[in-house]
Amino acid sequence: MPSGQRETTVSVPLTPTRSDLYWRRIFNKYDKDNDGKISYVELKEIIESREYDHDLPDNVVDKIMGLADRDNSGYLDFREFVEMMQNPDLKAVFGHFVARYVHSIIPHRGPVDTTGRWPGFQTVSTSDGDGTYEEEYSCWPPAVCMILISLLEIVLFCYDAALGKSDTTGPMAQLFIYNPNKRYEAWRFLTYMLVHVGVVHLLVNLLVQLFLGVPLEMVHKWWRVTLVYLAGVVAGSLATSLTDPRVYLAGASGGVYALIAAHIATIVMNWAEMEFAIIQLLVFLLLAAVDIGTAIYYRYYKHMTQNIGYVAHFAGAVAGLLVGIGVLRNLEKRKWEKRLWWAAVVLYFALMLAGVLANIFWTSHFL
Structure with a gap:
């Protein structure tokens, strides 16, 4: 760990966990300038990506950034990004579409190495028991x-x-x-x-x-x-x-x-x-x-x-x-x-x- 940085409440494992690698892959995908931070523009791109089902207006993006940017820096670091994705308050903003979007691009199952790469492009799942398929259930449009x-x-x-x-x-x-x-x-x-x-x-x-x-x-x-x-x-x-x-x-x-x-x-x-x-x-x-x-x-x-x-x-x-x-x-x-x-x-x-x-x-x- 670099000098001047230390964790007082969280123990850091010797190797990255499956969850760390899982979120790091998504974070790196949208950190376009590789500065280790997600900007407002990059956050908006996540939400309005082709892989996402619904575009959101700017005021909603502002609300998401406000809730997620804990230190008011105008950027999301990796920890803030993970907290944003797991924040129950944001579920009311995103609805179930966030879960659908995240589970459509993240890895599902397969071996993981310590570099964060998935051999053979295999994927892992970090869901709490449900598979990615189960996340696709939706009541809209109604099944009639x-x-x-x-x-x-x-x-x-x-x-x-x-x-x-x-x-x-x-x-x-x-x-x-x-x-x-x-x-x-x-x-x-x-x-x-x-x-x-x-x-x-x-x-x-x-x-x-x-x-x-x-x-x-x-x-x-x-x-x-x-x-x-x-x-x-x-x-x-x-x-x-x-x-x-x-x-x-x-x-x-x-x-x-x-x-x-x-x-x-x-x-x-x-x-x-x-x-x-x-x-x-x-x-x-x-x-x-x-x-x-x-x-x-x-x-x-x-x-x-x-x-x-x-x-x-x-x-x-x-x-x-x-x-x-x-x-x-x-x-x-x-x-x-x-x-x-x-x-x-x-x-x-x-x-x-x-x-x-x-x-x-x-x-x-x-x-």
């Missing part, structure tokens, strides 16, 4: 897409139930159900998701798609989750029409399984940024395997008549996995993930094109 789809399903079901027809014999169900004898009515390949066979069937799909879909929307936004959901629905009907050409389809299971697989996709693509990734992955894989396995067992081994379109489940899951890899957010792109992205996109469009063409031109299969 899955809620609106669920409400539409409820309204159509209640309309038919009010007529005493809750078993797909009502007018709404007859209009939207996938009917193999009316394959030329192409909308049925999508709208069958709005039709349900009984209250239990409806409630199960509602619960799953809300509990899985809303959290996805909070991180990946509504339009990405909608694409995944609808891709699973369409893939389920296309695959079922080819494998079981005389089977009727009702229910949102194709979309539900797409959401399950989308969670798997986002776990794979954000493995290093997610807390307890392996546990979450195993839970979703087990859920999907048990459900599909049970349907296959009862149909082919117990020879029981089951109204479960397991092919729609499986196809929806495949579509959800591929589309999820293609459209869901990847917080930190790596080379192998870019190759996986291209593979998923090409495979999805190849399978969908094959399914559409087979349904159009393989007419003998449906006689």
